[in-house]
């Protein structure tokens with residue numbers, strides 16, 4: 001087995017790389033990419049697929065074994081299915097997953113399957129068609145839901161549905177989302193809104209995990225599910241008698257940084273050691289100047305060296321983190 005070389009100062013073993021392949025999205029979610037804040041990277045500022053693949057190979061040589069493709073919206077980028085297929089053929093990766101808003105899922109399910117992707121995370125913040133339009137700026141709820149049903153029929157497993165709880169926007173739907181875990185074997189994951197970037201969402205009152213748990217408690221008894229080492233920050237549960245699971249991701253209420261095993265690569269080639277810090281190491285510049293794989297590996301190690309012990313985002317210091325989630329990929 002390959003020796004893990006990506007070990008940070010706090011003895012965390014980093015084997016997981018999240019890769020944003022585009023900063024573009026086909027939705028304008030009010031808290032993530034509100035239309036007034038869009039700044040798109042010029043074409044040549046975005047890493048080419050060959051460049052991403054070279055970076056992944058260097059990552060694998062250092063111990064990366066798990067990757068997730070994200071965006072912006074990854075399925076809007078031309079050539080994405082061929083790219084996903086190339087990843088599935090790479091030696092050294094044990095897990096390749098995709099995060100999507102599912103708008104293009106229904107039309108591309110076969111291509112995603114053929115490319116070898118088995119695990120999909122879907123971002124969906126409401127089960128109401130009208131509210132969907134308000135949150136995302138587009139009337140696409142029906143096609144998203146059809147895409148989810150189709151992914152289910154095609155055997156994607158697990159299908160995780162990520163819902164960001166937003167006060168006064170969708171917090172009246174927490175129990176409806178939780179109830180989906182009885183009808184489908186989906187993993188419904190409640191995510192705390194993180195006050196970062198310039199989004200027009202205001203910060204309070206934030207709905208934190210303890211409050212979400214309280215609000216869905218009427219549905220049934222939550223039974224804890226043992227985390228496996230690849231689970232990352234989610235706290236896992238299941239309602240008695242349910243087919244699916246419930247997960248909670250509480251970046252604010254629950255600092256889970258001691259379990260963080262991630263690095264992030266942005267579409268513009270920044271290697272970021274922490275989602276909630278603005279520190280990055282540039283990979284694109286050196287790559288395009290013709291650096292060696294050894295030099296790329298040094299950049300990985302520098303990013304690992306700068307991984308903070310903890311993020312210090314809290315309800316009292318909003319806007320500390322300047323990057324938009326749409327640029328880093330969540």
Ligand code: SAM
Pocket residue numbers: 025031032070071072073074099100101102121122123124162164191192193194195196325326327329330
């Ligand atoms: N377009 C893809 C999607 O919709 O899943 C991938 C990118 S999107 C930025 C990834 C995730 O980040 C989505 O689930 C979105 O809800 C979440 N997100 C965006 N801004 C957030 C914030 N401020 N706090 C918490 N989650 C956020």
